[in-house]
Amino acid sequence: xxxxxxxxxxxxxxxxxxxxxxxxxxxxxxxxxxxxxxxxxxxxxxxxxxxxxxxxxxxxxxxxxxxxxxxxxxxxxxxxxxxxxxxxxxxxxxxxxxxxxxxxxxxxxxxxxxxxxxxxxxxxxxxxxxxxxxxxxxxxxxxxxxxxxxxxxxxxxxxxxxxxxxxxxxxxxxxxxxxxxxxxxxxxxxxxxxxxxxxxxxxxxxxxxxxxxxxxxxxxxxxxxxxxxxxxxxxxxxxxxxxxxxxxxxxxxxxxxxxxxxxxxxxxxxxxxxxxxxxxxxxxxxxxxxxxxxxxxxxxxxxxxxxxxxxxxxxxxxxxxxxxxxxxxxxxxxxxxxxxxxxxxxxxxxxxxxxxxxxxxxxxxxxxxxxxxxxxxxxxxxxxxxxxxxxxxxxxx
Amino acid sequence: xxxxxxxxxxxxxxxxxxxxxxxxxxxxxxxxxxxxxxxxxxxxxxxxxxxxxxxxxxxxxxxxxxxxxxxxxxxxxxxxxxxxxxxxxxxxxxxxxxxxxxxxxxxxxxxxxxxxxxxxxxxxxxxxxxxxxxxxxxxxxxxxxxxxxxxxxxxxxxxxxxxxxxxxxxxxxxxxxxxxxxxxxxxxxxxxxxxxxxxxxxxxxxxxxxxxxxxxxxxxxxxxxxxxxxxxxxxxxxxxxxxxxxxxxxxxxxxxxxxxxxxxxxxxxxxxxxxxxxxxxxxxxxxxxxxxxxxxxxxxxxxxxxxxxxxxxxxxxxxxxxxxxxxxxxxxxxxxxxxxxxxxxxxxxxxxxxxxxxxxxxxxxxxxxxxxxxxx
Numbered sequence: 068x069x070x071x072x073x074x075x076x077x078x079x080x081x082x083x084x085x086x087x088x089x090x091x092x093x094x095x096x097x098x099x100x101x102x103x104x105x106x107x108x109x110x111x112x113x114x115x116x117x118x119x120x121x122x123x124x125x126x127x128x129x130x131x132x133x134x135x136x137x138x139x140x141x142x143x144x145x146x147x148x149x150x151x152x153x154x155x156x157x158x159x160x161x162x163x164x165x166x167x168x169x170x171x172x173x174x175x176x177x178x179x180x181x182x183x184x185x186x187x188x189x190x191x192x193x194x195x196x197x198x199x200x201x202x203x204x205x206x207x208x209x210x211x212x213x214x215x216x217x218x219x220x221x222x223x224x225x226x227x228x229x230x231x232x233x234x235x236x237x238x239x240x241x242x243x244x245x246x247x248x249x250x251x252x253x254x255x256x257x258x259x260x261x262x263x264x265x266x267x268x269x270x271x272x273x274x275x276x277x278x279x280x281x282x283x284x285x286x287x288x289x290x291x292x293x294x295x296x297x298x299x300x301x302x303x304x305x306x307x308x309x310x311x312x313x314x315x316x317x318x319x320x321x322x323x324x325x326x327x328x329x330x331x332x333x334x335x336x337x338x339x340x341x342x343x344x345x346x347x348x349x350x351x352x353x354x355x356x357x358x359x360x361x362x363x364x365x366x367x368x369x370x371x372x373x374x375x376x377x378x379x380x381x382x383x384x385x386x387x388x389x390x391x392x393x394x395x396x397x398x399x400x401x402x403x404x405x406x407x408x409x410x411x412x413x414x415x416x417x418x419x420x421x422x423x424x425x426x427x428x429x430x431x432x433x434x435x436x437x438x439x440x441x442x443x444x445x446x447x448x449x450x451x452x453x454x455x456x457x458x459x460x461x462x463x464x
Numbered sequence: 465x466x467x468x469x470x471x472x473x474x475x476x477x478x479x480x481x482x483x484x485x486x487x488x489x490x491x492x493x494x495x496x497x498x499x500x501x502x503x504x505x506x507x508x509x510x511x512x513x514x515x516x517x518x519x520x521x522x523x524x525x526x527x528x529x530x531x532x533x534x535x536x537x538x539x540x541x542x543x544x545x546x547x548x549x550x551x552x553x554x555x556x557x558x559x560x561x562x563x564x565x566x567x568x569x570x571x572x573x574x575x576x577x578x579x580x581x582x583x584x585x586x587x588x589x590x591x592x593x594x595x596x597x598x599x600x601x602x603x604x605x606x607x608x609x610x611x612x613x614x615x616x617x618x619x620x621x622x623x624x625x626x627x628x629x630x631x632x633x634x635x636x637x638x639x640x641x642x643x644x645x646x647x648x649x650x651x652x653x654x655x656x657x658x659x660x661x662x663x664x665x666x667x668x669x670x671x672x673x674x675x676x677x678x679x680x681x682x683x684x685x686x687x688x689x690x691x692x693x694x695x696x697x698x699x700x701x702x703x704x705x706x707x708x709x710x711x712x713x714x715x716x717x718x719x720x721x722x723x724x725x726x727x728x729x730x731x732x733x734x735x736x737x738x739x740x741x742x743x744x745x746x747x748x749x750x751x752x753x754x755x756x757x758x759x760x761x762x763x764x765x766x767x768x769x770x771x772x773x774x775x776x777x778x779x780x781x782x783x784x785x786x787x788x789x790x791x792x793x794x795x796x797x798x799x800x801x802x803x804x805x806x807x808x809x810x811x812x813x814x815x816x817x818x819x820x821x822x823x824x825x826x827x828x829x830x831x832x833x834x835x836x837x838x839x840x
Contacts, residue, residue, distance in 0.1 A: 187714075190577060190578050190579065190581055193724055194711075194721065194724065194725075195724075195725075195727070244707070244711060247710060247711060247714060248708045248710045248711060251710040251713075251714070252708075252710055418640065418643075419636060419639035419640050419643075420639070420640070422640040422643040
């Protein structure tokens with residue numbers, strides 16, 4: 068009898084396991100992939116792009132409905148805006164799978180610190196999603212777009228950002244955690260890449276966007292937005308952006324174009340690039356040595372007179388590549404100096420190497436002290452291979 | 465629930481419980497606290513704390529040798545007499561009680577902030593206390609053996625966490641080394657010393673249960689302090705290297721952020737819920753050891769035949785206390801930053817050192833020996 072009682076007691080414990088507080092079942096959630104924040108009439112307009120699970124499953128073939136749904140809510144706080152959506156959406160938003168956080172340019176110019184507080188405080192959102200700025204479009208428009216190949220636009224955008232950072236250069240994939248570090252670290256200003264919509268805005272959010280070979284509208288990353296404090300102050304153009312990614316050692320691979328005749332170019336693929344910022348003090352004044360080691364291959368050549376059988380050709384190509392790398396870097400530095408914002412992290416490098424000097428300079432109100440600092444370049448580009456052929460095809464005279 | 469075995473713990477079990485209580489809640493709260501004080505030099509602070517901790521281990525080991533079969537509070541009673549000894553015992557009982565409340569508050573704040581927002585704190589504390597009550601009822605040998613079972617899992621998960629984070633390391637976040645300045649580093653190491661090492665003083669209440677080989681027990685203290693200290697060191701170093709000082713200062717639970725950062729090839733990720741096991745186990749053992757010490761102290765004062773009858777009432781008192789002790793997170797932060805370390809200093813450094821000094825007097829030592837409980 069006692070034994071039976073005990074078994075009953077143990078079994079009754081199972082009843083407690085049927086669920087717990089704070090459980091969130093998959094079918095109670097709206098999985099948010101993209102979040103956009105606009106500033107409209109003195110309030111936040113928050114757009115959530117949530118995934119339509121049935122539309123992205125491999126079973127359903129017909130693309131009758133959009134892969135996601137865009138919900139929009141307004142409020143003075145982002146939380147208010149998100150909760151006001153319960154009147155339109157069947158479930159609560161779940162931020163655990165957030166991939167892309169889009170800020171409108173206006174928000175970026177007003178200051179981002181207040182906007183990122185909510186996702187930072189939230190316990191569901193992780194810190195690994197990318198943050199971008201909508202350029203020439205609202206954040207909502209960016210999230211309201213049919214993209215080819217990837218059904219989920221935010222996934223497409225995130226992948227594109229990460230790939231282009233690695234293999235083209237003028238973009239930088241900043242995650243939320245990088246952003247926090249850059250916002251609060253000394254001697255380092257925030258940068259975020261801009262995203263814009265090219266083509267017909269009207270078509271962007273319709274399935275007909277994808278009916279042709281060329282989508283009527285598509286997204287495009289353009290330019291790196293530089294901040295001062297938490298406010299956007301301007302955009303780096305493509306050349307400056309390339310210089311920026313090279314100087315900050317984000318660059319892995321990119322392309323360099325060298326003119327070889329009035330109309331033709333030689334194309335170089337940079338296959339690896341390492342950059343070191345080395346601050347030093349000379350007579351009590353900071354000076355920065357920028358060391359860039361890059362390796363590349365010739366991948367294209369439009370001029371038959373370039374002779375790849377001669378060693379001197381390589382030396383020449385290397386020299387000219389170095390000049391281009393250098394002029395990109397100089398352009399980025401000029402931009403930063405002109406706007407007095409240390410996006411390149413010179414101050415942070417100085418603070419790490421010469422903390423005592425940095426402390427003094429900062430106390431003297433000279434925290435953007437890099438603007439007077441001399442910058443010395445030491446750039447070394449090595450070109451090794453020419454692909455599977457040597458000289459280019461020589462057409463008959 | 466009958467106690468298992470003869471109520472004896474081996475040197476190895478002793479060591480494991482020291483490691484658990486040393487890591488305890490420190491693994492959760494130290495990175496944030498130390499990040500705010502010694503910034504990127506938190507790991508240097510921890511090294512200094514380990515050095516001080518080894519000195520403390522020496523003092524505790526010396527005391528352990530002198531105590532014989534008496535517990536720390538029991539030894540004071542033997543020396544000071546019944547009334548003064550009981551009064552001092554009550555002070556320690558209060559200290560142990562406050563510690564359990566702080567640990568309960570900590571685990572419930574963590575769970576509610578990071579994982580289960582809507583769950584009432586009472587539910588989390590109750591779940592914790594039920595297991596503590598069971599542990600107290602089963603007796604020390606049971607939970608000592610359990611710790612031996614959990615230890616390999618704990619170590620394996622800890623190594624897994626550390627190894628998986630290696631690809632995320634950014635070495636330049638350590639720079640400038642010692643840039644925070646010596647006073648800051650010292651202040652940080654004081655916190656770690658207090659939360660990690662001093663709060664392991666609970667081991668002095670376990671002396672009546674140790675197996676007779678005192679030499680092994682003494683070396684268990686050294687080994688336990690070193691292992692636990694190094695594990696905390698590794699966590700702090702990883703926090704600086706992976707998260708960076710800003711994130712350490714910003715987020716309440718940087719260790720949890722560390723677990724979130726694991727991402728290997730887009731498939732080995734989102735492991736934080738699993739790795740929470742690490743601090744649930746250590747916080748639980750610390751709370752259990754302190755509850756056990758509380759029970760032991762009260763039963764010694766009241767001269768109870770069987771101290772296990774106190775388990776239920778104590779756990780109810782802890783549940784009630786847990787709910788009223790910490791009104792909000794600000795009060796809690798104030799408590800752990802400005803008050804608790806000083807309590808630790810008085811109770812767990814002052815008390816043992818004073819006893820050690822007293823026991824240097826031959827008369828005191830003879831008195832203690834005369835009052836040793838008979839073996840068996």
